[in-house]
Amino acid sequence: MIPDVPNSDSEPGPFTENTDTTASSLIDLQSTSREVHLKIEGGRRLHGEVALKASKNAAVALLCASLLNHGITRFLNFPRIEEVTRMIEVLESIGVKTNWRDNNTLELHRPKKLNLQNLDEDAARKTRSVLMLIGSLMHDHEEFEIPYAGGCKLGERTVKPHQYALEEFGVNIIATDKQYTIKVDRKAPGEMTLYESGNTVTNNTILAAARTAEGTFIQAASCDYMVQDLCYFLQKLGVEIEGIGTPLLHIRGLSRIKKNVEYAPTEDPIEAMFFISAAVTTDSEIVIKRVPFRWISLELMKLKKMGLRYTLSSSYKAYNGHVDLADLTIHQHEGKLCALPDKLHPNIWPGLNPDSLPYFVPIAGVATGKTLIHDWIYERRAIYYGELSKLGIKVELLDQHRVYVQGPSELVKANLSCPPALRPASLLLVGMLAASGMSVLRNIYVINRGYEDLAARLNMLGASVEIFS
Structure with a gap:
């Protein structure tokens, strides 16, 4: 059964674990804006061992998902990369408090009310992941704007699959000059099929379903690793999800989520x-x-x-x-x-x-x-x-x-x-x-x-x- 969620708007209490902030004082080359280059003396055989870091694609989806939670979200072993930095800048600009702690632990605490008018457009335009904000923000905002998504230049990458999926939840996406205007008249889709089995559109749909109390049945979902990671995180928040790792997802969401939670994304x-x-x-x-x-x-x-x-x-x-x-x-x-x-x-x-x-x-x-x-x-x-x-x-x-x-x-x-x-x-x-x-x-x-x-x-x-x- 889905647990009851407190209705109180009081600030959640802190975690009891160690909150040493030594790591946040380290020099972070990722935050610099200067151009960086590499000299490579090649022709050498490699040897030894290397451990993988956590997945970029899972990390940015999880950052967007943290906006669903009115409690404190803590991500363990989180990747400190440019894509994550840009999304953090976007979240901070709308009022989310973030803090890096030891061992690449990232703590996030969203305010009672997000200030979407202050959204950092420059940071947002450097990542396509900003599209997944729609699936999170639609639950608490009837109208808002996000800039056109950026990221890798790999040709035409239409947002139509996102539009077709989210309109099932009552979301209307209007393309205007350099931005999307989103208007929301929320509804529960029940059963739906994705126009395209893409990772980002699947994640956006899952985020929309995660706070839709009525059950949502999604067909033609991506089964890929970043989608699975997002589902496992949402399960820790109390969202009921069946079919993880398959193209058929059955999600029963929560009308409100307020929970102190820890989650470690999987290696990349x-x-x-x-x-x-x-x-x-x-x-x-x-x-x-x-x-x-x-x-x-x-x-x-x-x-x-x-x-x-x-x-x-x-x-x-x-x-x-x-x-x-x-x-x-x-x-x-x-x-x-x-x-x-x-x-x-x-x-x-x-x-x-x-x-x-x-x-x-x-x-x-x-x-x-x-x-x-x-x-x-x-x-x-x-x-x-x-x-x-x-x-x-x-x-x-x-x-x-x-x-x-x-x-x-x-x-x-x-x-x-x-x-x-x-x-x-x-x-x-x-x-x-x-x-x-x-x-x-x-x-x-x-x-x-x-x-x-x-x-x-x-x-x-x-x-x-x-x-x-």
């Missing part, structure tokens, strides 16, 4: 793919700890069929008690990888993750044979893969969605600027790690959107990466 499977790609491209053996291996099981299967050897430890639970983790050892392939006979293409989970697909480009570049990579979801991302040709990888652009990669290639040093998209930018870093000589990668803000302390962690694996500005 896409960060695991970055380190896998770096290890394979440099022909290295490393151990990647705390891998949510079931979320990249197809990726690992594809790599196995290419000839990659890897081993998984016994599984254990993530800090949230739900997701199975294991330590993954990537072994040297010694140049024995072969291209797959069929194309590589993404799909919704349990298919090959759209954000995992780019990391196969440098891998295909060191494998023998020709690989067809079909990135059908985004109009422009495949075009950025051509930048790897400047590092010596033979990439042939067929159209805006498809490339051929011919291997094996001998990688060469280069001086490049990051493209305006996270995964393609990080591919250049992977290639530079494998290319002999000194390479320079300029303006890495887009990489810092998704990865925390990446240079330091690569250096712990034996790389030579220097930050400069």
Whole structure:
């Protein structure tokens, strides 16, 4: 049964745990606005072990979800990355109190009334995640505005799926000059089907259902990792959710939520793919700890069929008690990888993750044979893969969605600027790690959107990466 929620508007009491704020006094490079660049002395084999950080995509959804809670929300092991920083700036601008504590613990406390007129438009326009504010804010506000969403430049990314989903809850989204005007006449949809099984639109719909007391049945929901993390968090708040990890979700929400809660988002499977790609491209053996291996099981299967050897430890639970983790050892392939006979293409989970697909480009570049990579979801991302040709990888652009990669290639040093998209930018870093000589990668803000302390962690694996500005 759904527990009763107190109606009192009194301020919730503090947690009883240690509230040492030492961590908040540390220098935070993420908060600086200057351009940051990398020098990479490549051609080195990596070695040792690295532990994964929590997921970017789950983190931004959880930040939006914290607005549903009138109690104190505490996120453990939270990623300190640019995307999170931008969303925190947005939340602080409307009145949310935030505090970083030890061990990347983030505490949030929303006020009784949010001041949406003060919303930080500059921060909001740097992230597409701001769209998920609609699903949270619709419960307490009949009319409000948010700026157009930003994030990676990957072609046309319509908001129509969000509009079609949220109108089932009585939300009307009107596009005006540089912003969306949202008007709310709340209703319960009962049963609904999503126009598109996207991660962000699924999360927005879940947030709308989380404070809709009548049951909502959602068909064609994304089953991906960030959606599952959001559902597990909402369950801790008392929201009843059935069907997590399936395209059919049954949600019975709460009209009001006020609870002091702690939650730890799961480690990032896409960060695991970055380190896998770096290890394979440099022909290295490393151990990647705390891998949510079931979320990249197809990726690992594809790599196995290419000839990659890897081993998984016994599984254990993530800090949230739900997701199975294991330590993954990537072994040297010694140049024995072969291209797959069929194309590589993404799909919704349990298919090959759209954000995992780019990391196969440098891998295909060191494998023998020709690989067809079909990135059908985004109009422009495949075009950025051509930048790897400047590092010596033979990439042939067929159209805006498809490339051929011919291997094996001998990688060469280069001086490049990051493209305006996270995964393609990080591919250049992977290639530079494998290319002999000194390479320079300029303006890495887009990489810092998704990865925390990446240079330091690569250096712990034996790389030579220097930050400069």
